Amino acid sequence: xxxxxxxxxxxxxxxxxxxxxxxxxxxxxxxxxxxxxxxxxxxxxxxxxxxxxxxxxxxxxxxxxxxxxxxxxxxxxxxxxxxxxxxxxxxxxxxxxxxxxxxxxxxxxxxxxxxxxxxxxxxxxxxxxxxxxxxxxxxxxxxxxxxxxxxxxxxxxxx
Numbered sequence: 001x002x003x004x005x006x007x008x009x010x011x012x013x014x015x016x017x018x019x020x021x022x023x024x025x026x027x028x029x030x031x032x033x034x035x036x037x038x039x040x041x042x043x044x045x046x047x048x049x050x051x052x053x054x055x056x057x058x059x060x061x062x063x064x065x066x067x068x069x070x071x072x073x074x075x076x077x078x079x080x081x082x083x084x085x086x087x088x089x090x091x092x093x094x095x096x097x098x099x100x101x102x103x104x105x106x107x108x109x110x111x112x113x114x115x116x117x118x119x120x121x122x123x124x125x126x127x128x129x130x131x132x133x134x135x136x137x138x139x140x141x142x143x144x145x146x147x148x149x150x151x152x153x154x155x156x157x158x159x
Contacts, residue, residue: 001051005058014065023066024141030063031134038127042120060130070141102126 018026033056040053068087075083102122108114109121 001054002058005055006061009058009061013059014062017062018066018069023070026062026066027070027137027141028134030060030066031130031137033057034060034063035127035130035134038123038130042123042127044120067137 014026017029021029037053037057037060040056041050044050044053071083071087072080102125105122105125106119109116109118
C-alpha cells in the first residue's frame with residue numbers, strides 16, 4: 001500500500017498540485033502531511049490505523065520536488081550541479097544516520113531496563129523533526145514585505 005500511494009503521489013499528484021498551489025504551499029503542505037503521518041504512526045494502536053495513515057505519509061512526497069525547485073531558483077545556472085550534489089549528499093547522510101538513530105530510540109523506548117514502554121517514540125521524534133522543518137520552511141519562504149519608500153525622506157541628488 002505504501003508503494004501504491006507513493007507512486008500515485010509522485011506520478012499523478014505532484015505536478016498538478018504544485019501547478020495549482022505553487023511551490024511554497026506545496027512544500028508546506030507536504031511537510032504538514034508528513035508530520036500528520038508520523039504522528040499517526042506514533043498513535044496507532046491497531047494495524048488498520050497504520051493503513052489509514054499511509055496516504056498522509058505518501059503526501060509527504062509533495063515536499064521534496066517543491067523544496068528542490070525553490071532552492072534551484074536561488075542558485076545561478078553554473079551552480080545547479082553543485083546544488084543537486086549537495087542535496088543528494090544530505091539525503092545520503094540522513095539515509096545512514098536515520099536508521100541508526102531511530103532504531104536506538106526504539107530500543108530505549110521499549111527496553112524494560114529503562115522502565116519505559118513507548119514504542120511510538122521514533123515516530124514522535126520524526127513528527128517533531130518534520131514539524132520543525134515545517135516551521136523553518138514557513139519562515140524562510142515567507143513572502144517579502146513590500147517596502148515602500150518613506151515619503152518624509154527626500155531622495156539624495158547626485159552631483
